[in-house]
Amino acid sequence: MKTVNLDYGAAAPLEPSVLEVMLPYYTEHYGNPSSGHGMGVKPRQALAEARAKVGRLINADPAAIIFTASASEANNLAVKGLAKAAGKKGNHIIASSIEHFSVLNPLKTLQKEGFAVTLLPVDHYGVVDPAQLADAITDKTILVSIMAANPEIGTIQPLEQLSLIARERGVLFHTDATAAAGWIPLDVDKMGIDLLTLAGDQFYGPKGAAALFVHRGTRMQPQLEGGIQERGMRAGTENVPAIVGLGEAAHLAHESIEDRPQKIAVLRDKLKKSLFEAVPHLHLNGHPLNRLPHNLNLSVEFVEGEALLLRLNMAGVLVSSGSSCTSQALKSSHVLTAIGVSPELAQGSLLLTLGKTSSAEDIPYVTEQLAQVAGLLRTMSPLYHQFLKERKTNA
Amino acid sequence: MPDYSDKVMDHFTKPRNIGEIENADGVGEVGNPVCGDMMKFTIKVKDNRIEDVKFLTFGCGAAIAVSSMVSEMARGKTLEEALKITNKQVAEELDGLPGNKMHCSNLGADALHKAVEDYMAKHKTGEE
Numbered sequence: 277m278k279t280v281n282l283d284y285g286a287a288a289p290l291e292p293s294v295l296e297v298m299l300p301y302y303t304e305h306y307g308n309p310s311s312g313h314g315m316g317v318k319p320r321q322a323l324a325e326a327r328a329k330v331g332r333l334i335n336a337d338p339a340a341i342i343f344t345a346s347a348s349e350a351n352n353l354a355v356k357g358l359a360k361a362a363g364k365k366g367n368h369i370i371a372s373s374i375e376h377f378s379v380l381n382p383l384k385t386l387q388k389e390g391f392a393v394t395l396l397p398v399d400h401y402g403v404v405d406p407a408q409l410a411d412a413i414t415d416k417t418i419l420v421s422i423m424a425a426n427p428e429i430g431t432i433q434p435l436e437q438l439s440l441i442a443r444e445r446g447v448l449f450h451t452d453a454t455a456a457a458g459w460i461p462l463d464v465d466k467m468g469i470d471l472l473t474l475a476g477d478q479f480y481g482p483k484g485a486a487a488l489f490v491h492r493g494t495r496m497q498p499q500l501e502g503g504i505q506e507r508g509m510r511a512g513t514e515n516v517p518a519i520v521g522l523g524e525a526a527h528l529a530h531e532s533i534e535d536r537p538q539k540i541a542v543l544r545d546k547l548k549k550s551l552f553e554a555v556p557h558l559h560l561n562g563h564p565l566n567r568l569p570h571n572l573n574l575s576v577e578f579v580e581g582e583a584l585l586l587r588l589n590m591a592g593v594l595v596s597s598g599s600s601c602t603s604q605a606l607k608s609s610h611v612l613t614a615i616g617v618s619p620e621l622a623q624g625s626l627l628l629t630l631g632k633t634s635s636a637e638d639i640p641y642v643t644e645q646l647a648q649v650a651g652l653l654r655t656m657s658p659l660y661h662q663f664l665k666e667r668k669t670n671a
Numbered sequence: 672m673p674d675y676s677d678k679v680m681d682h683f684t685k686p687r688n689i690g691e692i693e694n695a696d697g698v699g700e701v702g703n704p705v706c707g708d709m710m711k712f713t714i715k716v717k718d719n720r721i722e723d724v725k726f727l728t729f730g731c732g733a734a735i736a737v738s739s740m741v742s743e744m745a746r747g748k749t750l751e752e753a754l755k756i757t758n759k760q761v762a763e764e765l766d767g768l769p770g771n772k773m774h775c776s777n778l779g780a781d782a783l784h785k786a787v788e789d790y791m792a793k794h795k796t797g798e799e
Contacts, residue, residue: 292750581705582731586683599731600707608707620704623729656689656735658727659704660713 280638284570284631285427285455286596291480293634294524298482301517309514310505311433319516320339324525330487333526334453334472336461342488342506343519343526347454347475348378353499353510354450354471355382357498358419360497366416368392370406372433373614374426376452380610392416400565402431402615403476406438413445422450424456424472424637428598428627429562430571432460439468448494454478459537459568464489474526476518481525482631485518503586540630541569543639547628548572550643555650559621572628573598575621576646578660579653584626586647593642598625620659672697675732676766682736687743690725697793699785701778708734708775710782714745721745721753726782729744733772740764745783753787768790 301322307315308322324338331338331654346348351544369381369386383393394412396404404422413420420442435451442449452469453462457472458479464472471494475486490496492510502511529536549611552558557577576584581599588595598609600623612622652661673751675683692738695713698726702709715723724745728738740761744752758776 477696578729580730580734583683583735586732620703620729623704623707656686656727658700658709659729659731661691661727 277592278638278641279594280642281594281633282628282630282642283594283596284634285627285629286477287483288480288631289633290482290521291525291528292473294481294521294528297524297571298517298521301520305516305561305582308517310503319514322516322520322523322628323514326526328518329523329527330474331489332475333457333462334489334557335465336472336489337492339507340489340492340559342490343433343514343522344486344488344510345515347420347473347486348376349500349510349592350473350475350486351376351452351454352382353377353488353496354452354473354490355379355421356386356499357496357509358448358450358471359386361495362418366414366418367587368394368414368416369413369418369419370394370396370409371421372396372398372423373396374402374429374611375421375423376427379421379423379452384448386581396422398614400598400616401566402426402429402611403563403566404433406434406440406441409438410441410445412491413447417447418447422451424451424453424462425460425568426562426611427455427568427571428433428609429573429615430567431480431549431563432456432457432568435467435469439470443468447601448491455568458526461533464491470494476522476525479525482518482521484515487522494516525610529657535642540634543636544570544572544630545636546636547630547639547642551646554643554647559617559623561617561625563613569633570630574626574628574652575617575625576624578624578657578663579650580623581625581655584624584646585645585647587653588645590647591645593645594629596629598627599623673732673769673772675736675769678764678766679733679736679768682739682765683732684736686739687726687745688739689727689729691727692723692725695786697786697788697790699782699787699789701782701785702730702731707731708778710734710738712738712742712782712786714752714783714786714790719749721748721750721787724786726785730775730778731772731774733768736765737761737768737775738782741779741783751790752786754784756783760786 305318309320327338439449457474472489559575561573581597600608608622692713696716726738
């Protein structure tokens with residue numbers, strides 16, 4: 277059976293050339309970068325190179341890059357690490373209500389420890405209002421954490437505007453760029469960003485390697501203590517092969533930062549047009565224009581997302597959903613709730629993320645399958661039957 | 672993807688008794704989109720037995736499979752027998768449900784019971 281992967285946000289294959297540069301660090305250059313003898317040299321150089329490549333992707337000083345094992349770890353380090361080192365500077369942190377749980381949950385923990393947290397609302401597209409950020413900052417605020425782009429609805433935040441407000445008030449600005457890095461140009465210098473999270477597996481690098489950029493001189497408490505790896509900010513022997521892969525993937529993403537996103541946006545727009553033409557009662561979630569080039573989030577009215585996902589999976593079309601039934605916690609997406617999507621439409625949400633194997637040739641097949649599956653599930657939906665009855669009465 | 676049994680997948684992919692009976696003798700509705708599932712059962716009753724039963728469901732794979740299974744279990748049963756169908760029996764007939772989907776089986780049995788109770792309430796002071 278044909279397989280069309282439209283869930284690249286969940287997992288993407290490694291770029292073959294990335295794997296190639298990683299392999300020698302598993303077999304030949306397997307040394308520990310901290311070793312004093314010869315075996316440590318090559319891995320140490322490789323780490324430095326990877327740091328430089330990751331730095332280039334976001335125009336950052338390589339010395340300001342801390343490698344971690346995941347974006348979640350980097351977000352935890354950013355939020356908790358700064359909070360714990362703030363001391364008398366203050367105890368107030370501001371974030372958006374649509375942050376990833378690796379920002380939101382550490383904030384909850386900090387709240388229990390006495391920190392004050394403000395979660396800013398977003399508009400119907402998922403955009404944070406700079407004026408609301410300005411109003412929320414107090415003389416106790418130590419950190420503003422607002423993601424660069426949302427992985428679920430794709431909406432890109434006005435980072436420069438937001439960071440400027442923080443800067444003017446002397447507050448540090450962190451952005452979780454996990455979904456954005458490699459897909460939209462990022463420049464920590466120009467954008468006034470003090471801390472930035474990114475992960476290689478979002479741009480064809482390996483899983484298990486991510487990075488936190490921390491402006492030099494920023495006081496931070498390590499969250500993983502032990503050795504003095506990563507300037508003492510993250511203990512543990514470095515995962516050299518994965519970090520090498522992250523560096524190479526960052527290099528490739530940087531080289532194609534104009535080309536790759538543009539191509540995929542054209543494809544995404546074609547898919548979107550095709551789906552909206554073929555399937556009635558579809559709704560777009562997230563910003564119509566200011567969104568990640570590979571992201572499409574739709575709500576299929578009158579039906580539930582897990583049922584859609586399972587049926588599409590049977591047809592080889594792989595997607596994700598923000599429905600409560602697809603989450604282990606049985607809660608619908610906090611992001612869709614925050615942008616005011618009704619519970620019914622949140623249940624019928626589908627997240628499609630395109631990637632390197634996505635092709636225009638697959639669009640008719642995907643369209644046909646979604647039209648069929650939506651139609652079939654609607655025939656058994658009480659909400660759809662109710663809609664048809666009401667339409668008949670009103671006609 | 673949840674780990675559904677073959678039986679759940681069978682009822683999900685080939686649901687039995689979809690629809691809504693016109694001028695039904697009993698109607699039972701449970702759930703709402705906020706909790707994720709909604710079920711509507713309609714029944715036709717003859718000589719105290721469920722002669723026909725149909726369902727409409729907005730919900731996940733488990734909810735659809737449960738609805739389909741309940742409709743099969745209910746058909747031909749007396750009203751008293753139908754009221755005795757438990758969520759546990761429904762889950763067992765489906766060879767089990769994942770832990771976090773057990774509430775779907777509650778909904779299915781509840782919707783059927785409501786339809787039967789609706790019929791009974793209408794016929795309390797009826798022809799008998």
